[in-house]
Amino acid sequence: MAQRPIFIPDFFRENLVREEIIEFDWYPGMSVQQKRKSIKSLHEMALTRGISPVLEISTKSDETFGIELSAFNIRLNACNDRSIIVEAAFQGGKIFENGGPYKDLYNCSGRQIKKDERLVNSGKLIAFQFEDLK
Numbered sequence: 001m002a003q004r005p006i007f008i009p010d011f012f013r014e015n016l017v018r019e020e021i022i023e024f025d026w027y028p029g030m031s032v033q034q035k036r037k038s039i040k041s042l043h044e045m046a047l048t049r050g051i052s053p054v055l056e057i058s059t060k061s062d063e064t065f066g067i068e069l070s071a072f073n074i075r076l077n078a079c080n081d082r083s084i085i086v087e088a089a090f091q092g093g094k095i096f097e098n099g100g101p102y103k104d105l106y107n108c109s110g111r112q113i114k115k116d117e118r119l120v121n122s123g124k125l126i127a128f129q130f131e132d133l134k
Helices: 032-048 064-068 086-092 103-107 110-114
Strands: 002-009 017-024 075-078 082-085 094-096 125-128
Touching (some): 017 032, 082 086
């Protein structure tokens, strides 16, 4: 079992969103089929709590819009007006006990970022830094 948040629009809250933690069956593995089984399980459990429809925002989404909104596809202007993917900003800005931030990841593709062993071998995550924000 795993738990993930689902964010639900709520126009009567100050931050306009409500977070619900959903427990669901998680299927291990790196294949698209395994990831989609986990996504399906998450959505089915959300439905049992009256939460539907759910837009999966990831590269494994069944919806084109969900794929387009993925952190691997959304770009932001940063670092001297160059465009980088949000995932690169997130992963490259991590500071660990034994390294980081790894700003060279800002220039990498999503596939390259996923394979970078520093993100798993640098110890405990302790902070984030992006440009002048920490």
